[in-house]
Amino acid sequence: MNLNRKMTLLFGGIAVGTLVMLILISLYAFRSYSIASSTAHVRTAAEIVRVHLTESMIQGVIDKREQFLNRLIEVQGLRTARVVRSTHVNEQFGAGMNREMNADEIEKLVLADGQPRYEIRDEAGDSVFRGTIPFAASSRGTPNCLQCHKVSEGTVLGAVTMELSLTELKEKALTTVTWISVTMAMFAALSIVLARRLILPVGSTAQAVERAVQRALKGDFKGRVEKRTDDEIGQIASETNNLLTFLDDGLARISQRVVQLTGRTLRQDDNQLEVAIDMVNGLADASSFKQAIEEDETKAEIFDRFGRVLTEQFGVREFSIYETSGPKQLEPFMVDGVQGSPCRWCDPQILVRSDMCRAKRSGHTVDGLTQPGICYAFKQPDDTGETRRHYCVPIMQSGAVGSIVQLVVRESEAARFHAQVPYVNVYVREMAPVLEAKRLTETLRESSLRDAMTGLNNRRFLEEYVDTLVATARRRKIELAIMVLDIDYFKMVNDTYGHDAGDAVLKSLAAVLRTSVRASDMVIRFGGEEFLIVLQETEAENALRVAENIRATVADLKIQVGGAVLQKTISIGLAMFPEDSETFWQTVKFADVALYRAKDDGRNRVVRFRSEMWEGHADSY
Numbered sequence: 351m352n353l354n355r356k357m358t359l360l361f362g363g364i365a366v367g368t369l370v371m372l373i374l375i376s377l378y379a380f381r382s383y384s385i386a387s388s389t390a391h392v393r394t395a396a397e398i399v400r401v402h403l404t405e406s407m408i409q410g411v412i413d414k415r416e417q418f419l420n421r422l423i424e425v426q427g428l429r430t431a432r433v434v435r436s437t438h439v440n441e442q443f444g445a446g447m448n449r450e451m452n453a454d455e456i457e458k459l460v461l462a463d464g465q466p467r468y469e470i471r472d473e474a475g476d477s478v479f480r481g482t483i484p485f486a487a488s489s490r491g492t493p494n495c496l497q498c499h500k501v502s503e504g505t506v507l508g509a510v511t512m513e514l515s516l517t518e519l520k521e522k523a524l525t526t527v528t529w530i531s532v533t534m535a536m537f538a539a540l541s542i543v544l545a546r547r548l549i550l551p552v553g554s555t556a557q558a559v560e561r562a563v564q565r566a567l568k569g570d571f572k573g574r575v576e577k578r579t580d581d582e583i584g585q586i587a588s589e590t591n592n593l594l595t596f597l598d599d600g601l602a603r604i605s606q607r608v609v610q611l612t613g614r615t616l617r618q619d620d621n622q623l624e625v626a627i628d629m630v631n632g633l634a635d636a637s638s639f640k641q642a643i644e645e646d647e648t649k650a651e652i653f654d655r656f657g658r659v660l661t662e663q664f665g666v667r668e669f670s671i672y673e674t675s676g677p678k679q680l681e682p683f684m685v686d687g688v689q690g691s692p693c694r695w696c697d698p699q700i701l702v703r704s705d706m707c708r709a710k711r712s713g714h715t716v717d718g719l720t721q722p723g724i725c726y727a728f729k730q731p732d733d734t735g736e737t738r739r740h741y742c743v744p745i746m747q748s749g750a751v752g753s754i755v756q757l758v759v760r761e762s763e764a765a766r767f768h769a770q771v772p773y774v775n776v777y778v779r780e781m782a783p784v785l786e787a788k789r790l791t792e793t794l795r796e797s798s799l800r801d802a803m804t805g806l807n808n809r810r811f812l813e814e815y816v817d818t819l820v821a822t823a824r825r826r827k828i829e830l831a832i833m834v835l836d837i838d839y840f841k842m843v844n845d846t847y848g849h850d851a852g853d854a855v856l857k858s859l860a861a862v863l864r865t866s867v868r869a870s871d872m873v874i875r876f877g878g879e880e881f882l883i884v885l886q887e888t889e890a891e892n893a894l895r896v897a898e899n900i901r902a903t904v905a906d907l908k909i910q911v912g913g914a915v916l917q918k919t920i921s922i923g924l925a926m927f928p929e930d931s932e933t934f935w936q937t938v939k940f941a942d943v944a945l946y947r948a949k950d951d952g953r954n955r956v957v958r959f960r961s962e963m964w965e966g967h968a969d970s971y
């Protein structure tokens with residue numbers, strides 16, 4: 351029920367209640383007044399009758415008393431009047447007129463106890479007031495009762511009964527009450543009309559504010575409240591409008607910014623506020639994600655975290671992350687959340703002909719959600735049941751496509767997921783520079799651990815890797831063979847053919863070393879023209895054979911330098927870990943000692959470390 355209705359009902363209720371009370375009080379007052387005035391009237395008339403009867407007795411004209419009563423009726427406006435006699439009077443003066451002898455019930459009571467009786471009764475539509483007043487014998491005044499009556503003081507001699515019609519009085523009372531009621535009703539109606547006029551702006555402003563708030567709750571702050579008055583109600587309307595304008599402008603500015611950031615387009619029927627909150631939340635989540643991945647160490651950790659976001663936040667469990675691994679190659683880095691899984695959602699041909707991948711070829715997003723069939727390379731496996739749709743986003747790195755994120759959803763969920771796509775894009779956008787930074791860091795780190803000229807790992811790499819190497823060897827209880835080798839008379843090459851020729855010799859030697867050992871073995875440029883080889887899981891005897899093989903291969907190697915062909919030999923020192931020493935670096939030292947022995951013994955040879963080489967000579971190393 352609105353305010354206007356409530357006010358009308360309240361005022362109406364008060365008015366009707368007041369009116370009813372007024373009528374009741376008026377009627378009661380009129381009744382009391384009627385009874386009081388009629389009683390006084392009857393008492394006065396009774397006293398006149400008593401005086402007249404007393405005087406008539408004294409003057410001996412008591413027989414004329416009937417005429418007197420008739421005249422009294424005319425003069426006093428009485429309806430009836432009659433006198434009844436008590437037995438005392440009858441006994442002294444004999445029976446009176448018939449009418450005076452037949453007392454009714456009320457008159458008998460009055461004659462018996464000397465108390466007056468009054469009553470009001472309805473008689474054929476007429477309201478009649480009846481009073482029966484006793485005449486008690488009194489010695490007061492002259493003449494008085496006891497002059498004729500032989501009775502004692504106070505004896506009831508008779509009673510007079512008179513009736514008055516109250517109809518006229520009643521009609522006047524009703525007319526008066528009616529006028530009062532009509533006046534009151536008009537006054538009340540006027541009050542209600544005025545109150546409604548006063549309340550109307552309050553009610554309609556409240557309704558307008560409610561409507562505007564309802565629209566605001568749906569994210570629409572364009573509702574306005576009409577200002578109807580200049581008082582506090584008008585003030586409420588103005589302030590509400592100011593607030594709505596402020597919120598509308600604020601929301602528009604926020605929406606504009608977040609729309610720019612998310613790339614999400616707003617629809618007319620969207621709840622603008624909820625969408626804005628949604629977008630801000632999405633951006634905040636993406637920002638937290640970015641902070642987290644910045645602290646991740648490797649690209650694998652980043653993609654792993656992104657995979658969890660896809661699953662937990664966007665409900666996408668089927669997806670691929672591809673990486674470019676060559677000019678025309680792609681490599682599936684993660685498929686459906688598992689790293690290293692084979693390609694599942696695309697034709698495997700894209701792995702060797704990456705241009706088949708539309709996202710890789712174009713460098714643009716490929717929206718298979720709204721355009722199914724846009725990419726011929728997308729295919730779903732036979733075991734997946736419901737048809738799938740895809741959405742592929744290329745991640746640009748150093749101006750080219752570095753990775754591709756492929757999201758796969760069921761056809762029935764494509765529309766729902768399409769609304770989420772802007773947020774996925776925000777994540778991808780946040781991830782791209784971090785991936786780029788990680789790639790650069792990894793490249794830098796890679797280069798700091800690698801010798802640029804020969805492409806072999808350097809001494810720093812060995813220093814970083816040695817703990818893992820030793821721990822693995824101890825755990826697997828395997829032996830490591832350590833060879834330190836050096837080109838014989840290398841200085842002569844530089845001196846005779848120049849530094850470039852020396853470099854060429856070093857590169858050729860590095861290539862021979864790399865191909866002479868297993869992939870799991872380590873070839874390191876240890877410094878200058880000195881190299882170090884770690885053979886894993888190799889006993890001393892086999893290691894010696896490998897070393898001898900390397901020595902012989904190098905000795906046979908013909909290196910083309912400018913117009914000349916060079917042939918160089920190498921010397922190799924071999925020591926075994928942990929056979930020769932419990933510490934890795936000590937074993938390296940022992941291999942170095944053996945190398946020196948090989949040089950001393952005439953070069954172009956392999957020397958296995960023996961403990962006596964160290965004893966007594968430790969100081970010279």
Ligand SMILES: Nc1nc2c(ncn2[C@@H]2O[C@H](COP(=O)(O)OP(=O)(O)OP(=O)(O)O)[C@@H](O)[C@H]2O)c(=O)[nH]1
Nearest residue numbers: 836837838839840841842844849850852853878879
């Ligand atoms: N061209 C070139 N020369 C290098 C490089 N690193 C070290 N050298 C040279 O390698 C030579 C090493 O000479 P030495 O250590 O005296 O020994 P050697 O001439 O090989 O004789 P022995 O080792 O005793 O057989 C020095 O002349 C260094 O300048 C490099 O990267 N390129």
